[in-house]
Amino acid sequence: MTGGFLVVGSNSFSGAHFVRHLLEHGSEVLGVSRSEEPHEVFLPYKWLPNWKKNFGFEQIDLNHDLDRLMELVRSYRPSHVVNFAAQGMVAQSWELPEHWYQTNVVAQVKLHDRLRELDFLKKYVHVSTPEVYGTTDGWVTENFDFTPSTPYAVSRAACDLHLRSFHEAYGFPVVFTRAANVYGPGQQLYRIIPKAMLYARTGRRLKLEGGGRSIRSFVHIDDVADATRRAAIDGTPGATYHVSTTSEVSIRELVDQICEMTGVAFGDLVEVADDRLGKDRAYRLDAGLIRERLGWNDRITLGQGLAMTLEWVDAHLPLLSQLPCDYEHKQ
Incomplete structure (x- = not known):
């Protein structure tokens, strides 16, 4: 599968739609998630007639199976890794915050430290969240001036800052995306x-x-998948791209x-x-950069x-x- 995509968190709503988007564009894809594949009603790539042709799935938990994942990575040699895997749900992160920090920070740091040694990795897309900003006043452009207000947001902000340091220190080819509220069929x-x-x-x-x-702001998952692919293929390492509508x-x-x-x-x-x-009142993401640099538009x-x-x-x-x-x- 040399030159294909590894999608981490392929069972997630955004991950599964991204897999579908890649398959529709003829890419070869290996998907991994910690849980077995759910019912196909929640897996839009299985709505395609020939989805099995260019897609493979492995059940792998980043918290426990990193060595196995890296064996797969070295075997398949993907040119692009797109990571949707994260412990989500803001409200619940107050109850057991250590679970959020383990999955969203510790496990991710271990993964990135292994990936940075690979000479065949062209791009690593880290799917982040606007939660890192906290409540925004006005439309915010891409930055790292975070004011997270929940354990979930703190965990995601910590991982973003860690990856930025890896890019600056090692030239790790990370690209960040932060999308507004995503929705669509299969959620x-x-x-x-x-x-x-x-x-x-x-x-x-x-x-x-x-x-x-x-x-x-709600942005349809088809538009988000398109934006993520553009970021993976044409995004500048070290850059962050907001994905949002203007409404x-x-x-x-x-x-x-x-x-x-x-x-x-x-x-x-x-x-x-x-x-x-800790619920934030509003997120307002200025998506001008991805529109200008990568030609993306919400449709x-x-x-x-x-x-x-x-x-x-x-x-x-x-x-x-x-x-x-x-x-x-x-x-």
Whole structure:
């Protein structure tokens, strides 16, 4: 597979869509994740007719199987590594913060220290998060002036700073991406958009933290996959690229749109809950750099993307209705 892509965290929502995007462009891909592959309803690369031709999967946990992963890397010799693997979920990171630091910092540092010795690695894309910035006032450009407000955000900021030091010290070919809120078909059901849609369709009540006052920009996963590929192929080592639209919406307004689409009254779907600890009020990412340097543009509006996601929910409603909609933590 010399010259192909290694996608770490290929079972994740963003990772699985990125695999699909690569396969659609004819790339050879090796995917690794700590869990076995989930149901294909959550794996968009399996929605392609010939996905097996250029894709292989290995179940590997970075916390425990680094030697095995490096054996695969030396065997396959990928030219590009794109890393989506991270312990997510902001609120839960307060409960067992050491798990977040182990997975998002310690395991990552060990991986990077091994990868920097490889002479065939052209680019390493680290998929980061705007959470590292904390609440932003105005549209923020790419920088490392972090003010993280949760253990999750601290863990991601620490890893970003570590990678920047590796780039400066060793010339490690890292490229960073930080995307706004990602959504689309195949997203985990504990995320706000599919959860609201599923609850609206099945008559359940949705708890809306803080009444939905937080402001977010939502960018469709197809546009994010395109941006990630551009960053991997044409991005400048050491550079960071924001991936975001220029529009914003409050979570309340977002849920209200979903209510209109599903024909459910807002008051029948929503019950207001307390806001979570350390929740940032707004992220505003200026994505001018990736537009200017790499020719990227978001193409799917929020209305179009919500319609695509609802179509996916409706197409698989009997199955999705039987699945849990709450995050289940794994160490």
